[in-house]
Amino acid sequence: MQKRIEKIxxxxxxxxxxxxxxxxxxxxxxxxxxxxxxxxxxxxxxRDVLKADPRIFSLIEFDPIRKHKGFSGFMRLVFQLRSxxxxxxxxxxxxxxxxxxxxxxxSKIKLKYNKRRLSRFLMVHCKFxxxxxxxxxxSYLEVLKKMQIYIPEKNPLIFLSxxxxxxxxxxxxxxxxxxxxxxxxxHPGARWETKRWNEEKFTQxxxxxxxxxxxxxxLMGDSExxxxxxxxxxxxxxxxxxxxxxxxxxxxxxxIKRCDCLITNDSGPMHIASALQVPxxxxxxxxxxxxxxxxxxxxxxxxxxxVKCSPCSLHGEKQCREKSRFCMDLIQPEMVIEAVExxxxxxxxxxxxx
Numbered sequence: 001m002q003k004r005i006e007k008i009x010x011x012x013x014x015x016x017x018x019x020x021x022x023x024x025x026x027x028x029x030x031x032x033x034x035x036x037x038x039x040x041x042x043x044x045x046x047r048d049v050l051k052a053d054p055r056i057f058s059l060i061e062f063d064p065i066r067k068h069k070g071f072s073g074f075m076r077l078v079f080q081l082r083s084x085x086x087x088x089x090x091x092x093x094x095x096x097x098x099x100x101x102x103x104x105x106x107s108k109i110k111l112k113y114n115k116r117r118l119s120r121f122l123m124v125h126c127k128f129x130x131x132x133x134x135x136x137x138x139s140y141l142e143v144l145k146k147m148q149i150y151i152p153e154k155n156p157l158i159f160l161s162x163x164x165x166x167x168x169x170x171x172x173x174x175x176x177x178x179x180x181x182x183x184x185x186x187h188p189g190a191r192w193e194t195k196r197w198n199e200e201k202f203t204q205x206x207x208x209x210x211x212x213x214x215x216x217x218x219l220m221g222d223s224e225x226x227x228x229x230x231x232x233x234x235x236x237x238x239x240x241x242x243x244x245x246x247x248x249x250x251x252x253x254x255x256i257k258r259c260d261c262l263i264t265n266d267s268g269p270m271h272i273a274s275a276l277q278v279p280x281x282x283x284x285x286x287x288x289x290x291x292x293x294x295x296x297x298x299x300x301x302x303x304x305x306x307v308k309c310s311p312c313s314l315h316g317e318k319q320c321r322e323k324s325r326f327c328m329d330l331i332q333p334e335m336v337i338e339a340v341e342x343x344x345x346x347x348x349x350x351x352x353x354x
Contacts, residue, residue, distance in 0.1 A: 004087055004108070005032075005033045005036055005087045005088050005109075006033075006035065006036055006037065006087055007036065007037050007039065007084065007085065007086045007087050007088075008029055008033065008036050008037070008038045008039065008086065008087065008088045008089075008090070009039045009040075009041060009060075009081070009084070009086045009088070009089045009090070009105065009107065010022065010025065010026065010029075010038065010039070010040045010041070010090050010092060011041045011089070011090065011091045011092060011093055011098045011101055011102070012040075012041070012042055012092040012093050013041070013042055013043050013062060013093050013095070013097060013098065014042070014043050014046060014093075015046070015191075015268065016046060016049065016249070016267075016268030016269075016271070016272075017267070017268045017270065017271040017293060018093075018136065019042055019046050019049050019050070020049060020156045020158060020268070020271040020272065020274075020275050021136045021137050021140065021156055021271060021293075022092050022140055023053070023156045023157050023158060023275065024137055024140070024141060024151065024153055024154050024155065024156060024157070025090070025092065025140045025141055025143070025144060026038060026040070026053065026055050026056065027055065027152060027153055027157060028141065028144050028149050028150065028151050028152060028153075029090075029144070029149065030055040031150065031152050032144075032147075032149045032150065036087075037057035037058070038055060038056050038057050038058075039056075039057060039058045039059075039060055039084070039086070040056050040058075040059055040060065041060040041062060041081070041101065042059070042060075042061070042062065043061070043062050043063075043064065044061040044062060044063040045249075046249070047059055047061055048164075048248055048249035048250035048253070049158060049249060049250075049253075050158075051161060051250065052159040052160055052161040052162075052164075052250075053158070053159050054159065060077075060080075060081070062077055074097070074100075077101075078100060078101060078104045078105065081101060081104070081105040081106075082104065082105055082106055084105075084106070085106050085107075086105065086106060086107035086108070087107065087108050087109065088107060088108070088109045088110075088111070089101075089102060089105055089107035089109070089110045089111070090111045090112075090113075090143055090144075091110070091111065091112040091113065092113050092140050092143070094112055094113055094114075094115045098112075109147075111143045111146065111147075112143070113139055113140055113142065113143045114139060114142065114143075115139070116134060116139060116292075119131050119132075119134070120291055120292075120314055123288070123290060123291060123311060124291075124311050124312065124313060124314060127308070127309075133289075133290035133291070133292065134292055135292045135293075135294065135296070136292040136293055137154055137156070137296060138154075138292075139292065141154065154296065155274070155275075155296050155297050156271060156274060156275035156296060157275055158253065158272065158275040158276060160250070160253060160254050160257060160276075161250055163250075164250040164251050164253065164254040165254055167251050167254060168251065168254035168255050168257070168258055171244070171251075171255065172242075172255075172258060175242045176239075177216060177242065177258075181216050182213070182214070182215045182216065182260050182344065182349055182351070183215070183216045183217075183218055183242075183258055183259050183260055184209055184215045184216070184217055184218070184259065184260060184261050184262075184263065184340060184344075185217075185218045185220060185255070185256055185259035185261065185262040185263065185264075185273070185278075186202060186205075186206060186217055186218065186219050186220070186232070186262075186263045186264075187219075187220050187221055187262065187263070187264040187265070187267060187269040187270075188202045188219070188221065188225065188228055188229065188232060188264075188265070189221040189222060189224065189225035189228060189265070189267065190265040190266065190267045190316070191267065191315070191316075192286075192315065192316040192317050194285070194286045194316050194317075194318070194319065194320055194325070195265050195266055195267070195285060195286060195287060195316035196228075196265055196328075197265055197283045197285070197328055197331065198328060198329075199228060199231055199232060201331075201332070201333045201336075202232050202263075203231070203232045203235065203236075204333040205263065205333045205336050205337055205340075206219075206232060206233075206236055206241070207235065207236060208333070208337050209337065209340065210236055210240045210241075213341075213344075213351045214240075215240070216240050216241070216242060217233075217236065217240060217241050217242065218242045218243075218244060218255060218258075218259060219232060219233055219241060219242070219243045219244070219245075220243070220244040220245070220247075220252055220255060220256075220269070221244075221245055222245070222246060223245060223246035225245060226245050226246070229243055229245055230243075252269065252272070253272050253276065256269060256272050256273050256276060256278055257276045257278065259273070259278055260278075260279070260344060260347060260349060261278070261279045261280070261281065261340055261343050261344055261347075262278055262279070262280050262281070263281045263283075263336060263340065264280065264281070264282060264283070265282070265283050265284075265285075266282060266283070266284050266285075266287050266293065266316065270282050270295050271295060273295070274295035274296055274297050274300060277297070277299070279299040279300060279301075279343040279344075279346070279347065280295045280299075280300040280301070281300075281301050281303065281336055281339045281340055281343065282294070282295050282300065282301070282302045282303065283303050283304075283328075283331055283336070284302060284303065284304040284310075284327075285304075285305070285310065285316070285325065285327035285328040285331075286310060286311060286312045286313060286316040286318070286320065286325075286327055287310075287311050287313070287314070287315065287316045288304060288306075288310050288311035289302050289304060290311075291311055291314060299343060299346065300343075301339040301342065301343060303331050303335055303336065303339065304327075304331075305326065305327050305328075305330035305331055307326045307327050307330065309321070309322065309326070309327070310327045312327075
């Protein structure tokens, strides 16, 4: 049966971090079936994450705003998939859309990952119960174990396109970033406001890293983060701050690759850095690492206050019920600075005392 696996479809529509966490599954499938053609179905806005991955034969882009808008547009996508005879279809999303893709597309073998809804519900709503934490990557890979597929590497891995690498080289040259400069990336945004660490504390961390260690700070984020980034950078020396706002994902990936360390909330860029082997200081508040979204790898520091009300939601979408955001307020700038210093020293970088 497995000798005939020549066409594989992986389905994961969103979001940025979740797609990155599917990459160990891609690697395992390509190792087991080296001659296979791997197709990956995802939303069009996430194509940059996988466009340079040499293990993927074809990216199938789901465009719900234009080409595949509404029910008729989605069915157009489904009929496109039906024209392909897949040997193996793996649903790594397990939502309503992927349900229809899984049932309507043609494939000899169809598998779906266990979303562990009950386990995560209990972690959020019944904290008094002890629930075993399972990382999302392990949940994805569990599907492959049903086919006795060996897992060579559990850490996510993403690739940069030549165009994005050239962009970052040119961008950093314009910003006068030298080869021996220590660059600390800072991504202060997050999809939900509740997941964002305090603006003032980000500012304090940046100032200390500039003034005491002569680091250059690369502030990055979406267009929605423009005001936040401007506020953080306004009191810092211009020569020491680089801003990258509203860039496509591929270009942000290439800039993160140049960073010696990334400070971020629980967000997609956290997983980008981890997948590029860039050390991460990750700040968790309303969400919690035990929900399965912590950065993987040994060169990361996760800061989480572990207050009794955390996690209060799966993705941090709910407003805080307390008078103060204890989960974020208890994480102090000194803790972040200490974590950055630790990671930079582990890279044998000579932190300058100014």
